[in-house]
Amino acid sequence: MTFTCRQCGTCCMYLGDYIVIDHQIGPFEFSCESVSTGTTFTARVDEDKREIFRNHTFPDENPHACRFLRPEGSFLRCTIHTDSPAQCKFYRCVIMRITGPGGNPLGTVTGTLNLHSDDTLLRARWETAEKNIPESLPDVEERRKVYLTGHGYMVE
Template sequence: MAFSCRQCGTCCMYLGDYIVIEEQTGPFSFACESVSTGTPFTAEIDEDKREIFRDHSFPDTHPHACRFLRPDGDLLRCTIHRDSPAQCKFYRCVAMRISDSSGKSLGYVTGALALHSDNTELRSLWEKIIEQERPRSDSEAEPWISRILTENGFTTG
């Protein structure tokens, strides 16, 4: 399914140690590092988010959150959407939602293809078949997983 980020900000709440500001290089410009990949990057605050970025009360009270995250109404928004590192841009908290034949939600699969579910039958299928036999390439694995789930009576979307 096409992933649509709701900008809830949940995935950025504990990334303060991973997206690090090394130096402020201008009023809204920063030299940064993406620690998990050791990649330096430069970021400029998006023009339409400079007003919310100026307010530091959120990062001051959420020391583990990414320094670029700010509340905006009901949303938590990335203020460097244009310049954020690739792993942020391509991150998908949900790649596939799984339900039973009546439409009851049973769990979901993350963009890294990890199952989040407490359903025993689903977990068993995942551990015994999907984890063992799935194609190693993620692009092939996703449709393959969906097919196996469907063949076993689950609905994916």
């Protein structure tokens, strides 16, 4: 299964707490820290994203979002894609949101097919799905979605 980024920005909506701008070096260059790893890095806004970066409305309205995330049309774009830290380069976004019958959120699944949930029943169902629907299948995401839906979950 090949991961394809959908550029929805969901993965970056809470990275403002993990990627911190220490100070601005130049008009489009920043000294930053990746808080979760304690590493510093220099972020340069990609040349093709400088115009959308100039607008600070989105980060001002979404204080927990990564400070380098900006809307462009129907997408949310990383404006430092070239210089983004390793945690961003290796992250795989949410491909499934799982809710219970009452609409309460129970968990998410990332592009690497990892379930993130504290719900023990959902975790048990997911483990069964992993055993019965291997990652090697080309339609693994869809099959696991059908499996969970068949057990009363709503998956989008």
